[in-house]
Amino acid sequence: xxxxxxxxxxxxxxxxxLSQITxxxxxxxxxxxxxIIVQNDYPTHRVxxxxxxxxxxxxxxxxxxxxxxxxxxxxxxxxxxxxNGMRKSRPEFRYKLVSYTGRNDKKPNLDxxxxxxxxxxxxTEINKHSYLGQxxxxxxxxxxxxSLTLKTTSGDTIYAARQGVVGNVKDNQxxxxxxxxxxxxxxxxxxxxxxDGTTARYELFVNNxxxxxxGDFVYAGDPIGIIGGEYYDSGSHLNFSVYYYNYYPKTSDxxxxxxxxxxxYVPVNFHSVDGVLKFEHCHTVIESVxxxxxxxxxxxxxxxKKWKKRNGK
Numbered sequence: 001x002x003x004x005x006x007x008x009x010x011x012x013x014x015x016x017x018l019s020q021i022t023x024x025x026x027x028x029x030x031x032x033x034x035x036i037i038v039q040n041d042y043p044t045h046r047v048x049x050x051x052x053x054x055x056x057x058x059x060x061x062x063x064x065x066x067x068x069x070x071x072x073x074x075x076x077x078x079x080x081x082x083x084n085g086m087r088k089s090r091p092e093f094r095y096k097l098v099s100y101t102g103r104n105d106k107k108p109n110l111d112x113x114x115x116x117x118x119x120x121x122x123x124t125e126i127n128k129h130s131y132l133g134q135x136x137x138x139x140x141x142x143x144x145x146x147s148l149t150l151k152t153t154s155g156d157t158i159y160a161a162r163q164g165v166v167g168n169v170k171d172n173q174x175x176x177x178x179x180x181x182x183x184x185x186x187x188x189x190x191x192x193x194x195x196d197g198t199t200a201r202y203e204l205f206v207n208n209x210x211x212x213x214x215g216d217f218v219y220a221g222d223p224i225g226i227i228g229g230e231y232y233d234s235g236s237h238l239n240f241s242v243y244y245y246n247y248y249p250k251t252s253d254x255x256x257x258x259x260x261x262x263x264x265y266v267p268v269n270f271h272s273v274d275g276v277l278k279f280e281h282c283h284t285v286i287e288s289v290x291x292x293x294x295x296x297x298x299x300x301x302x303x304x305k306k307w308k309k310r311n312g313k
Contacts, residue, residue: 021046021099027090034080034091040070043215044167044193046099047245048077054094069105100262101167102245103197113271114161115220116288117202117240118150125151127282140251143264147241148279154230158238160218161200163298164192169214172207190224195298198266203239204229219307220295242266
């Protein structure tokens with residue numbers, strides 16, 4: 001028998017291209033244990049939730065189900081070791097897993113001062129979103145639900161509010177015969193994962209109007225696309241939210257539904273000409289400013305040197 005028993009176990013439908021999570025098990029004959037190896041082909045960190053639905057003749061550090069953050073690329077998810085006295089018999093097990101964007105090994109920075117993602121010097125009106133799942137699905141809102149709209153003019157450039165890695169791009173979602181709408185499920189959007197595991201979602205770009213590609217690193221203040229949204233009855237605007245991995249039951253009228261949320265939301269602090277602000281009321285008008293101290297606050301020395309050279313500083 002080969003030293004390694006390799007099984008490709010799970011493929012995930014990709015949110016872009018052929019991205020996927022795969023796993024395999026390897027038998028280490030010298031140490032008499034299995035390793036479960038995960039291959040993360042997403043460009044961002046993912047949280048893996050693994051559950052054993054059958055497990056026999058082994059001991060494993062941890063519970064029957066567990067979560068773990070995995071980086072892009074290959075890493076060991078866990079090991080399975082035979083019980084003492086049963087070393088000549090390999091453990092038997094089956095498992096299933098799902099993955100979510102984000103991290104559970106980092107604490108989200110809920111006080112981070114985000115840039116207002118529009119051109120410096122431009123004013124915008126900011127409003128809070130209601131939770132449509134409550135209106136159309138009777139679900140209670142996710143934890144700390146917080147989503148904003150920023151009024152724009154169609155054709156405005158949108159900028160990254162915080163540095164990070166582009167995890168997802170959806171483009172060309174707008175129909176040419178688009179009529180005025182209140183809500184549309186398919187939207188041109190970009191997500192950017194930050195170093196603390198939070199993810200920002202930017203929505204309502206024009207077709208072919210998104211600049212970065214999946215896997216690109218962008219700095220705070222970098223242009224990321226051209227806004228559209230003029231077909232909405234409320235006019236052109238940017239939808240913006242920041243969320244992080246948090247797994248908990250969905251409820252309806254306070255009762256469990258058997259479904260689960262995987263994200264909680266960040267009440268965003270924006271850095272403006274008036275200082276750092278939260279938006280608890282609608283129709284708040286503020287002016288954007290992209291302060292260099294905010295832009296460079298998360299940069300390494302190497303990143304800061306590269307950024308300054310690129311911007312002639």
